[in-house]
Amino acid sequence: MKVITDWINTNIALFLVSVNLLLLIIWLLPVGLLQFKRSSFIQTEISKINKIEIQSNQLSITLTKQDNQWQLSLANQKNYTADQQRVDELLKTLSTIRSQYDLPLGNSENKAANKSEFQLDTEAVKLTLQTDSNTTETVLIGRASNRSDTTFVLRDGETTIHEVDANLRNKIGIQDSQYFRNRSLLPKEIDADTINSIVFFEPKRTLRLAKAGSDWQMIEPMVGKLRHESFEPLLTEIVNLKAKGFVDKLPTKSEKKSIRIEIGYHSGTTTPGVFQLDIIGKSDYGSYYIKLDDSIVEVSSYYLDDIYDPSRLLDRKSEH
Structure with a gap:
């Protein structure tokens, strides 16, 4: 009988140790690992x-x-x-955010105060x-936090405030109405394969570059083959020009410029086309301002300065 009792006591002790060990492991695990079964806070199918x-x-x-392409409409009726x-x-963020903590909005006496505290009012x-x-x-x-990457949210018509695990204010570009505007x-x-000519028109000079077979040539103001190591970075930069900002007018400290860029291209069986960019200003920290449609776009550039000294682009061995 004593043997059976000892066996039962031993197994009970081992069971309790196992349970306590499991609880300890759960307590030590990161919170995120315990939330994998929780559904996204957003109920709409993304x-x-x-x-x-x-x-x-x-x-x-x-x-x-529209047709698998997103369009942006601003309050001023402009579309991009x-x-x-x-x-x-x-x-993607909306599909994965989870509610980490919930707290009641409160009664009529403290509801307004709670909304104000969590910036859920005006x-x-x-x-x-x-x-x-x-x-x-x-x-x-x-209210959102960059430090903890969280945001307090409230479903319309509900009375529970949720803290979700993402900074939604950053994801919607809260202080920039053109945050979602295409930067390209x-x-x-x-692209680099479809471009067959680039012409830079300045008030007193024209720089004309054209593709001949697989090589690029300078036609004007000098004639000669372009040096790959010098021209390739410029071509790559032009192809990948992206706006880092949009402005209503040139900053007062910028230097006014007047350079028209005409990019000739031929894609597949389509009719050859020409795309035009107008540089109207330059800052002293490597930014150019380009007039594009009804906007002034600020872009960063390192290699556009090469157009002021065309000889830097030439392969000296082929210069005429």
Whole structure:
């Protein structure tokens, strides 16, 4: 009998040790590892979203999906192609955010104070998601933290504040109405392979470059083969020009310029085309200002300065 009792006591002790050890492991695990079964905070199926509205005291924008391409509409009725990468980043975040903590909004006495504390009152950003079947989901975006990468949010019509595990204010570019505007300056059909000529028109000089077979030549103001090591970085930079900002007018400290760039290209069986960029200014810290349609675009450039000294682009052995 004593043997059986000892065996039972030993197994009970081992069981208790195992349970305590398991609890200790769970307690030590990062919180994120314990949330894998929790569904996304956003209830709308992300793949079916075709319209996103973002409204606050600072901005009012609409993103609309048309033929798998997102379009950006601003409050001033201007429309632009949206930056697909930034829209994708927002949608990815919305599909994965989880509620880490919940707290009641409160009763009528402290509701206003709680909304104010978490910036869910007049400072909130209203995010509305609409699907192709016209169902909508609206979330108020409140105070966010860069340090903890979290945001306090409130579903429209609900009384529970949630802290979610992403900085949603950063993802919607809260202080920039053109955050979702496409940054690429050149159309997608223009790349290093389809470009066959580049001409820089200045008031007193023209720099004309043309592709002959697989080689690039300078036609004007001098004639000769371009040195690959000098021209390739310039070509790559032009192809990949991206706006780092949009301005209404030239900054007062910028240097005025007047350079027209005409990029000739031929893509597949399409008719040869010419794309035009107008440089109207330059800063003293490596930025150029380009007039594009109805906007002034600020771009960073290192190699555009080479156009002021065309001889730097030439292969000296072939110069005429």
